[in-house]
Amino acid sequence: MFELAEHTIFLTLAGSQAHGTAREGSDVDVRGVCVAPLRERLSLFNRFEQYEGALPAALTGAVAAHVRGHPSAEAGAQRKTECAIFELAKFVSLCAAANPSALEILFSDERDWVVATPAWRTLHDARHMFLTRRVGQTFVGYALAQLKRIETHRAWLINPPTHEPSRAEFPGDKPYRAAQKRWAQYQSWKEHRNEARAALERDHGYDTKHAMHLVRLLRMGAEALETGDLRVRRADADELCAIRDGALSFTELRAVADALASRMEDTAARSTLPDDIDPAAVDALALPLMLS
Numbered sequence: 001m002f003e004l005a006e007h008t009i010f011l012t013l014a015g016s017q018a019h020g021t022a023r024e025g026s027d028v029d030v031r032g033v034c035v036a037p038l039r040e041r042l043s044l045f046n047r048f049e050q051y052e053g054a055l056p057a058a059l060t061g062a063v064a065a066h067v068r069g070h071p072s073a074e075a076g077a078q079r080k081t082e083c084a085i086f087e088l089a090k091f092v093s094l095c096a097a098a099n100p101s102a103l104e105i106l107f108s109d110e111r112d113w114v115v116a117t118p119a120w121r122t123l124h125d126a127r128h129m130f131l132t133r134r135v136g137q138t139f140v141g142y143a144l145a146q147l148k149r150i151e152t153h154r155a156w157l158i159n160p161p162t163h164e165p166s167r168a169e170f171p172g173d174k175p176y177r178a179a180q181k182r183w184a185q186y187q188s189w190k191e192h193r194n195e196a197r198a199a200l201e202r203d204h205g206y207d208t209k210h211a212m213h214l215v216r217l218l219r220m221g222a223e224a225l226e227t228g229d230l231r232v233r234r235a236d237a238d239e240l241c242a243i244r245d246g247a248l249s250f251t252e253l254r255a256v257a258d259a260l261a262s263r264m265e266d267t268a269a270r271s272t273l274p275d276d277i278d279p280a281a282v283d284a285l286a287l288p289l290m291l292s
Contacts, residue, residue, distance in 0.1 A: 004051055005058030007034045008085060009289075010120035012105065013066070013073060013112040019216065020237035021244070022072035025079070030055060030063060030114065031105045032085040033123075035290060041087065049090045055081040059115070066114045092123075092286045096277045098134035100142045100217060106130060107230040119289050126285050131224055132276050136268035139221025140261060146214040147257060153189065154206045154250065161186050204246040211253050212244040218260035225264065225271040 011032035016022035040048040055063060063081060067073040086094070086102070094102035106127045110116075116124075165179035200208045216234065224230045234240060239247075248256065 002037050002040055002048075003058070004034060004056050004085060007036060008032050008059065008115055009035055009088070009117040010105075010113070010123075011059060011062065011085070011115040012108045013114065014084075014105065014108070017070075017073050017076075018104070018108055018112050018232055019234050019240070021212065021216075021234065021240050022076070023241075024072055025075045026072055027079075028063075028067065028073050028076040028081045030059075030081060030083050031101075031108075032083070032115065033088055033091045033105070033120065034085050035119065035292070036087045041089065041290075048087055050084060050086045052084045053082075055083040059083070062114050088286065088290055092282065095130040096279075096282055098130070098132060098138040100135075100139050100220075103130065103135070103230055104232050107232050109233040111233075119292060122289060123285065128228065129281055129285070130277060131228060131230065131273055133225065133268055133271055133273050134276060135221050135224045135230075135273075136264050136271075139217050139224075140264060143214050143217040143221075143257070143261075146210045146217065150206050150210045150214070150250075150253075152185075153201060156186055156189065157201055157205065200244075200246070204250075206250045206253070208244050208246050208248075211248065212240050214253070214257055215243055215260065216240055218257065218264060222260060222264045222267055225267040225273060228273060 009032075011030055012018065013028065014031040015029040016026050017028060034051075036048045040046065060081075063077060067077045086105075091102055091105070095106050106124065161183055164183050165176060167176055170176035170179060197207055197209060219236065220230060220232075243253075
């Protein structure tokens with residue numbers, strides 16, 4: 001493994017710290033981009049695409065200096081900092097596919113930047129070439145994944161499975177395997193539930209943190225289609241925090257989600273964003289950075 005810090009061209013606070021929804025002691029996530037050595041990019045067996053795990057030691061000083069005095073990040077960084085750093089080619093391909101997580105890095109607020117090299121600024125200056133109508137599909141897709149988790153966990157809360165499925169209960173092999181899979185998922189959920197998330201579900205009847213992310217994703221996608229910009233630092237952070245604290249009943253949340261999804265569908269039809277990226281332009285932007 002090469003020395004990741006030496007090849008990192010960008011590092012930023014991410015997640016709740018970047019959205020403005022963090023509280024004192026909230027976990028600190030950092031995301032970044034690197035240009036891996038050519039050997040690691042071309043290897044047939046050990047090709048590097050991304051790193052996920054604890055913050056590399058060589059980057060801790062930069063993060064610590066950045067969050068010093070930060071109202072929500074300083075305490076969290078002292079406890080634990082999770083890190084994800086993408087190789088440039090992988091990152092650009094994700095942005096080109098309108099991946100919400102990658103676009104949030106690309107459009108992150110400069111106040112959250114920890115490391116920013118000239119190569120990164122070149123990429124960031126051209127960030128709007130990656131905003132296309134595809135965000136209408138990808139942001140909705142991510143949001144619906146949040147909704148599916150909410151509904152699945154809510155069903156388990158209201159009507160939990162009482163026993164492991166037996167073969168005799170099902171007329172065919174496929175329904176039986178599906179029931180066994182659901183049972184295994186339920187058992188895993190019970191065993192690994194985060195205590196804080198379990199408290200939210202117990203107090204409000206559903207996972208309100210997932211609900212906050214659901215609403216945020218739908219709003220961000222709709223705004224991007226309407227304005228041609230992706231607003232990572234949220235002006236509606238207080239409202240999002242209220243949703244996390246249970247301001248909406250589950251019925252109200254479904255109504256809000258349905259309205260936002262309809263808004264995004266209507267906006268996509270009228271958006272002035274291009275249908276897709278210009279591959280030649282993206283190559284012209286990224287290739288010199290990969291070869292530098």
